[in-house]
Amino acid sequence: MTAATSSSATSRLTRPVPFTPRRPVSAHLEASTDDLQSTGRIPRAITPSLLGSAKKFKAALSSESKSRLVTKPKPVLPSVPGTPTKKGSPDGSRPKTPTTPRRGTESPLLMPQVSEMDVSRVDPEEALVDFQSIEPGDISGEIDEAALADYGNEDKVLVSIRIRPTQATSAWQKSTAIPKSIKLDSHYAKSSTTAPQEFRFDEILTGSDNKPVYNAVARSHVCAAMDGYNAVIFAYGQTASGKTFTLSGDEDQPGIIPRAMKDIFAYIRRTPTREYLLRCSYLEIYNETIHDLLAPPSSSVSQPVQIQGTGANIVLTPLREEVVTSLKSVREVLQRGEGNRRTASTDWNERSSRSHSVFRVVIESRERGAGGDEAAIPSGRTTPGFRPPTPGGSRLQAKGGRSVQTSVLSLIDLAGSEKATSDKERTREGKYINTSLLTLGTVIATLAENSAKNKSDHVPFRNSKLTRMLQPSLSGNARISVIGTINPDMGAIGETTSTLLFAQRIKKVQLHAQKKEIVDTEALLERYRKEIEELKKRLTEKEADAPARNRRLSAREASW
Ligand code: ADP
Ligand code: MG
Secondary structure, eight states, X not given: OOGXXXXXXXXHHTOOOOOOOSSOOOHHHHHHHHHHHHHSSOOTTSXXXXXXXXXXXXXXXXXXXXXXXXXOOOOOOOOOTTOOOSSOSTTSOOOXXXXXXXXXXXXXXXXXXXXXXXXXXXXXXXXXXXTTTOOGGGSOTTOOGGGSSOOOOTTBOEEEEEEOOOSSOOSEEEOSSSTTEEEEOGGGOSOSSSOOOEEEOSEEEOSSOHHHHHHHHTHHHHHHHHTTOOEEEEEEOSTTSSHHHHHTBOSSSBOHHHHHHHHHHHHHHTOTTEEEEEEEEEEEEETTEEEETTSOHHHHHHSOBEEESOTTOOEEETOOOEEEOSHHHHHHHHHHHHHHHHHHOSSHHHHHHHOEEEEEEEEEEEEOOOTTHHHHSOOOOOOSSOOOSSTTSOOSOXXXXXXXXXXXXXXXXXXXXXXXXXXXXHHSTTOSOOHXXXXXXHHHHHHHHHHHHTOOOOOXXXXXXXXXXXXXXXXXXXXXXXXXXXXXXXXXXXXXXXXXXXXXXXXXXXXXXXXXXXXXXXXHHHHHHHHHHHHHHHHHHHHHHHXXXXXXXXXXXXXX
């Protein structure tokens, strides 16, 4: 670890919760939490019977997260780059929440098998959010409207480099000749005769402020996702280079994930013409097994998530998706996922540096019906026990002539990109060759080569879980932003160079993101009916105008 990360960085690690709510907790939540603290039991009120009212969804909080709300894990120092520790944190303690129930031992009372916000139990029509239901605390107070229209370059991956601050001398410098480029300081270059290679990117970011990072690398992609495009944002780099700091951040510096959620609610608030259904999932890929971080740890181990389908139609199952209606419910989902991830690991440092974590938000939206239109639409309510027919599919119906747009925003904290440092490390745990990361590199290289040389070589998406899951996005149907995080210290030159090379390669991948809109027959007919009405109206106006024109004409003729 470098000196730069010592004091503030260490204190950051004591706070795994990425951000805090700015508005007071609701009466319902306070009551529930008090209840739990005094009795240690889930209050009876938090049961699926709450599902009758959308308002009550806002306060729903699972007992898993409640038990974590009152505890904090012990501090851990970040692991030294390239040498993930085997024995846990330096002080020998396990950075585990003391009261966290261990895998398989959780009490049925404290670990509900099915969360009340699980999408399979929620009637989508009852959990919609729109501009009226968003509370001021759910949105960012720092919205810069001017920055909203820019979606970045539509056909290219947005590739940025973030240099972690250091108190040592940086081995890298921003180039003065070429803007937004970085090169190795000539003192550290192997050859003194040839100039060091200059790496050019869309953004080079420095410092500890996460707001400019969000604005530069994530905001346009989040807005694109709200507008119906799939979007993927991922951080790539060696362990301790700042991936988690960039994506999750901490209380003082919320990262991309919490800022994205605030922006999503802000977007809904300023879009009165649409209503939204938001659902989140949170998963981890560790040793080529996908764990659902929102499922109780015991069931996520006994029932790993499987990837089904091919090509653009990839479905993850069984994967829990939780409907969120406010920032508070998002925070609850994130806390629960993070807590389950810690519970599952015997060695947190090692697991977090070798696993990929993926936070996904499925955004469905529908045009809002005009006035009395709503009453005519059957709500389709069947709760409790509401179960949609297929996993992973859309939940909102394109009805009453209103089309539905669906998109997925994926925020991915990749495993550390460093290579194994010793044979011992290579041989344990099925070798430290991270299949997913290795395949990601090959897939990106092939895609880049294919688009550069107009070839169509086979792309080995199916060789790893991560690439298979990302296949629809990497094949081009998504806006992608990649943040390569680097440690500028002298000792990390090799790893930093390989991160820069990876980042440069992904820049060449060609994208062609399309919006997905579901329009059912009824919706189409309604659309045509409206078009016909509009045309008729214009025709009538023209006709009404015509006699007047004819009169003017005949008057002119008479004057001849
Ligand atoms: P990674 O997820 O890549 O392994 P982390 O995000 O955990 O790395 O960062 C390692 C340590 O460095 C953490 O303590 C983190 O708070 C700190 N850190 C990373 N990037 C920055 C930054 N830009 N400014 C300040 N501290 C940072
Ligand atoms: Mg990390």
